Amino acid sequence: MMKKGVYLLTSLLIVGSMLVTACSNNSNDGGSSSGTAQTEQGTKDTAASSDAGGTSALTEPYTAADLSKLPDVAKQRTDTIIVALTDPSGAFTPYFTQSGYDGNVNSLLFGSLVTVDDKGLPVPDLAEKWDISEDQKTITYHLRKDLKFSDGSPMTADDVAFTWTILFDPSYDGDSIIPSTIAIQGAQDYKSGKAKSISGIKVVDPQTISVTLDKPNATALVTLGSNILSKAYYGKDYKFGNLSYIKNLHQTPVGNGPYKLEKFIPGQEVRFVANENYYKGKPKTEHFIYKTSEGDAWQYLETGEIDYTSFPATTENIEKLKSLGFTNILPYTASNYGYLQVNLEHEALKDKKVRQAIAYGLDRQSIYVDANEGAGAVANIPAPPISWAYTEDGINPYKFDSEKAKQLLDEAGWKVGAGGIREKDGKKLTIHYLGSKSKQTDIFIPVAKENFQAIGVDFQPEVFADFNSLVSKVESGDYDLVSFSTPLLQDPSDGVMQFIDGEIKAYDNPKVKELYDKALATSDIEERKAVYKELFQLLNDELPVIFTNYKKTVYGYNGRIENLKVSPFVGLANSLPDWSLKPVQ
Amino acid sequence: MGTYLTKRIIYMIVILFAASFLIFSLYALTPGDFISSNIKLSPERKAELREIYGLSKPLLERYGIWMNNVFHGDFGFSLAQQQPVLKLFNQYIWNSFLLAVVSTFLTWVIAVIIGVVSAYKQYSWFDTIVMVAIFAAMSIPSFFIGLFLIKILAVDLKWLPPGGMLTTGSNATGWAYIKEVIHHMTLPVIVMTLLGVGSLTRYFRSNMIDVIKQDYIRTARAKGLKEDKVLFRHALRNALLPAITLVGFELPALFGGSIIIEKIFNWPGIGQLYMQSFSLRDYPLLMGFTMLLAILTVIGTLLSDVLYHIADPRVRLH
Numbered sequence: 001m002m003k004k005g006v007y008l009l010t011s012l013l014i015v016g017s018m019l020v021t022a023c024s025n026n027s028n029d030g031g032s033s034s035g036t037a038q039t040e041q042g043t044k045d046t047a048a049s050s051d052a053g054g055t056s057a058l059t060e061p062y063t064a065a066d067l068s069k070l071p072d073v074a075k076q077r078t079d080t081i082i083v084a085l086t087d088p089s090g091a092f093t094p095y096f097t098q099s100g101y102d103g104n105v106n107s108l109l110f111g112s113l114v115t116v117d118d119k120g121l122p123v124p125d126l127a128e129k130w131d132i133s134e135d136q137k138t139i140t141y142h143l144r145k146d147l148k149f150s151d152g153s154p155m156t157a158d159d160v161a162f163t164w165t166i167l168f169d170p171s172y173d174g175d176s177i178i179p180s181t182i183a184i185q186g187a188q189d190y191k192s193g194k195a196k197s198i199s200g201i202k203v204v205d206p207q208t209i210s211v212t213l214d215k216p217n218a219t220a221l222v223t224l225g226s227n228i229l230s231k232a233y234y235g236k237d238y239k240f241g242n243l244s245y246i247k248n249l250h251q252t253p254v255g256n257g258p259y260k261l262e263k264f265i266p267g268q269e270v271r272f273v274a275n276e277n278y279y280k281g282k283p284k285t286e287h288f289i290y291k292t293s294e295g296d297a298w299q300y301l302e303t304g305e306i307d308y309t310s311f312p313a314t315t316e317n318i319e320k321l322k323s324l325g326f327t328n329i330l331p332y333t334a335s336n337y338g339y340l341q342v343n344l345e346h347e348a349l350k351d352k353k354v355r356q357a358i359a360y361g362l363d364r365q366s367i368y369v370d371a372n373e374g375a376g377a378v379a380n381i382p383a384p385p386i387s388w389a390y391t392e393d394g395i396n397p398y399k400f401d402s403e404k405a406k407q408l409l410d411e412a413g414w415k416v417g418a419g420g421i422r423e424k425d426g427k428k429l430t431i432h433y434l435g436s437k438s439k440q441t442d443i444f445i446p447v448a449k450e451n452f453q454a455i456g457v458d459f460q461p462e463v464f465a466d467f468n469s470l471v472s473k474v475e476s477g478d479y480d481l482v483s484f485s486t487p488l489l490q491d492p493s494d495g496v497m498q499f500i501d502g503e504i505k506a507y508d509n510p511k512v513k514e515l516y517d518k519a520l521a522t523s524d525i526e527e528r529k530a531v532y533k534e535l536f537q538l539l540n541d542e543l544p545v546i547f548t549n550y551k552k553t554v555y556g557y558n559g560r561i562e563n564l565k566v567s568p569f570v571g572l573a574n575s576l577p578d579w580s581l582k583p584v585q
Numbered sequence: 586m587g588t589y590l591t592k593r594i595i596y597m598i599v600i601l602f603a604a605s606f607l608i609f610s611l612y613a614l615t616p617g618d619f620i621s622s623n624i625k626l627s628p629e630r631k632a633e634l635r636e637i638y639g640l641s642k643p644l645l646e647r648y649g650i651w652m653n654n655v656f657h658g659d660f661g662f663s664l665a666q667q668q669p670v671l672k673l674f675n676q677y678i679w680n681s682f683l684l685a686v687v688s689t690f691l692t693w694v695i696a697v698i699i700g701v702v703s704a705y706k707q708y709s710w711f712d713t714i715v716m717v718a719i720f721a722a723m724s725i726p727s728f729f730i731g732l733f734l735i736k737i738l739a740v741d742l743k744w745l746p747p748g749g750m751l752t753t754g755s756n757a758t759g760w761a762y763i764k765e766v767i768h769h770m771t772l773p774v775i776v777m778t779l780l781g782v783g784s785l786t787r788y789f790r791s792n793m794i795d796v797i798k799q800d801y802i803r804t805a806r807a808k809g810l811k812e813d814k815v816l817f818r819h820a821l822r823n824a825l826l827p828a829i830t831l832v833g834f835e836l837p838a839l840f841g842g843s844i845i846i847e848k849i850f851n852w853p854g855i856g857q858l859y860m861q862s863f864s865l866r867d868y869p870l871l872m873g874f875t876m877l878l879a880i881l882t883v884i885g886t887l888l889s890d891v892l893y894h895i896a897d898p899r900v901r902l903h
Binding site: 071077080082087089090091096097098099171173175177179180181247250265266267268269271287289291292293299300302303305306466467468469471472473475484486487501502503 | 615616617618621622623624625626627628629630634637638662664665666667668673676677680735736739740743746747748749750751752753754851852853854857858861863864866
């Protein structure tokens with residue numbers, strides 16, 4: 001019986017992965033099916049899938065084998081680097097940008113007071129240092145000397161105070177998390193019009209500014225230490241309760257980052273030119289372009305029209321990048337995690353044992369890693385492996401184990417009834433699953449159906465082509481499990497926020513809240529690490545959501561680019577000023 | 586004619602009102618709004634933003650506000666793009682229009698020529714080959730043929746650029762700019778023409794076949810007119826008449842953009858923008874664009890009716 005199940009599963013998986021390969025061939029190859037190239041591709045695929053033991057094929061950066069294969073278009077560029085970006089929309093004012101792609105543009109136009117390193121730890125940027133008071137409530141930023149905006153005007157503490165203040169204006173309609181998560185003293189009085197300014201923000205001298213919070217918050221240093229807007233430029237027409245004038249400045253940004261906006265061509269390009277006023281000195285490459293690439297970026301990389309883009313870290317993609325000869329490859333894990341949100345308002349799922357049974361009973365390794373040709377990893381805690389808070393100590397990996405799942409369901413009182421489906425008090429154990437239409441969902445459903453059947457759970461999937469419809473179905477409460485993924489996370493607290501702010505309905509654990517607050521009450525990293533470890537262990541045991549996966553990506557880029565680094569938290573912004581094009585013969 | 590036009594224009598206004606209400610309700614009732622898909626925001630901040638954006642007001646009030654603004658020439662402000670909707674239309678529609686107008690022109694010219702010839706030589710080997718080719722072209726999905734041509738012509742042979750409208754980073758102006766755009770639009774225009782030419786050719790062919798069998802064609806031949814005169818003066822003119830109906834439909838299509846083609850070829854057109862806005866629930870843009878198409882459709886039908894009258898005196902307008 002057991003054996004048969006395994007056989008079925010394996011064959012299903014093989015078929016599944018073949019389908020995936022077929023799919024990706026179709027969409028990635030730019031028209032694939034022609035002549036010899038196809039047969040070559042075919043043999044490579046078979047080789048790849050036979051050794052798909054789980055882990056991604058590439059863990060170390062790979063250097064281009066043969067730069068002479070570089071297309072002429074790319075060879076002829078001497079002072080310009082071109083990077084693919086899905087779709088910048090043209091609103092280039094930090095905090096007012098609605099699209100994440102505009103955020104990418106902003107990160108080159110504007111510097112931050114404080115940025116983070118590859119582990120997510122704060123490091124100086126426009127501020128050369130900072131102090132945090134004994135009670136952890138007051139942060140004082142010390143700006144570098146002689147900072148300038150791209151128009152040559154000086155940048156001072158007044159600009160910082162202005163930037164923070166407008167985020168608490170009642171008409172502020174952007175999606176910054178500062179107004180809702182950082183409680184600056186007196187900010188609410190300002191927002192309601194009771195005070196003329198925010199009492200917690202104090203300009204000490206032109207290079208020093210301090211901010212006092214209602215209660216300690218370890219994320220405030222980095223969150224408040226973000227992009228700074230020029231008061232002289234963005235605050236010229238500011239009146240309390242009216243920020244609409246800023247909309248007219250979206251396409252003429254004045255920043256303090258490594259690059260200045262040269263030209264925005266809607267739907268096509270964002271052109272940048274090096275900022276001679278940048279505090280670290282003018283970037284090494286004079287021009288930089290974000291090219292809008294809605295469709296597939298392969299064709300642009302192959303023809304040399306772009307220098308840098310990312311792909312899922314499948315064995316197939318990695319092989320293809322290597323075969324181009326002129327690309328360097330950089331492996332990368334995104335700083336977020338995927339999870340199955342569980343409807344905790346449903347009787348069966350309120351029981352921790354049932355949730356654990358699902359975690360054991362789902363073959364996450366097959367679904368998220370093997371079927372993706374290694375472009376993923378299994379997640380068990382709400383933090384990505386690249387974070388400083390990540391730990392596997394005392395974390396239950398919930399290794400795929402149908403027997404264990406069955407045992408837990410038995411303990412929870414769900415007994416096998418007619419047709420092999422478990423029942424309790426006359427009710428069948430049914431899982432109504434929601435997923436958005438994607439390749440990953442296409443893999444998930446058949447495997448999960450098999451997995452759930454094996455443990456006696458009736459699995460009913462429903463797929464949505466449109467994300468909003470899915471969200472409103474979730475809001476209506478008509479679901480048991482739904483696939484989600486968090487946005488990119490910076491601080492470890494970002495990943496656990498959803499368990500305390502009411503987003504996961506009906507989850508209310510005072511211990512989680514206590515640990516969450518405790519971890520934010522100090523900025524000592526070692527102390528915080530210890531608290532997060534405890535918190536992650538707790539969440540890993542309770543499973544308010546079922547943690548599923550991390551995504552692995554590879555960057556393929558023109559081998560001529562030197563000094564390229566990508567931070568999982570801030571992308572290419574920090575290392576871009578150092579990128580240079582080495583001459584090619 | 587004058588009274589006819591006034592009557593028609595009154596009808597048009599009524600239809601547009603009904604359409605605006607339908608469009609508004611359709612988008613207002615689709616589940617989710619611009620804010621609900623932003624997973625970064627806390628529930629309280631979401632409520633606050635809905636208040637600021639006016640999404641928490643009752644539906645009828647929102648409709649009233651929208652219509653009032655439209656009458657003042659203000660189609661609203663795109664939530665996702667953070668720019669006035671009309672400015673966005675202006676930035677993107679003309680790119681779509683350029684592709685559509687060139688490919689429509691080519692489609693019609695090719696379809697008329699092939700349609701006439703194959704009707705004239707009905708059941709000949711030429712006719713058969715053309716018919717088979719046309720069915721093949723019609724049944725290949727656009728994304729396949731698009732990607733296939735990119736692979737062959739752009740990636741392997743490097744004759745044409747793989748997408749976009751300009752060479753990245755190009756500062757070309759004047760003639761050089763025009764040449765660059767033509768170079769970039771060749772591939773998408775080929776694909777759009779290939780896909781469109783099939784049905785139109787069939788349409789003209791069957792019209793032509795009907796007309797050729799008419800008595801007046803026989804009369805014309807009997808009078809001793811040259812064959813090309815018979816074909817192009819007498820037959821073709823009449824065969825083209827029913828195509829005027831199509832003109833009405835072409836008008837919105839010229840401005841509507843093509844979602845798939847624009848996506849494959851990375852063309853900065855309105856179709857792409859519309860598709861993104863839909864998944865983001867950017868209502869002002871969605872409603873504005875759908876309304877624009879409704880207006881163009883209504884104008885298109887009026888235009889084809891009037892053209893009918895001009896082209897064929899037998900058609901009376903009441």
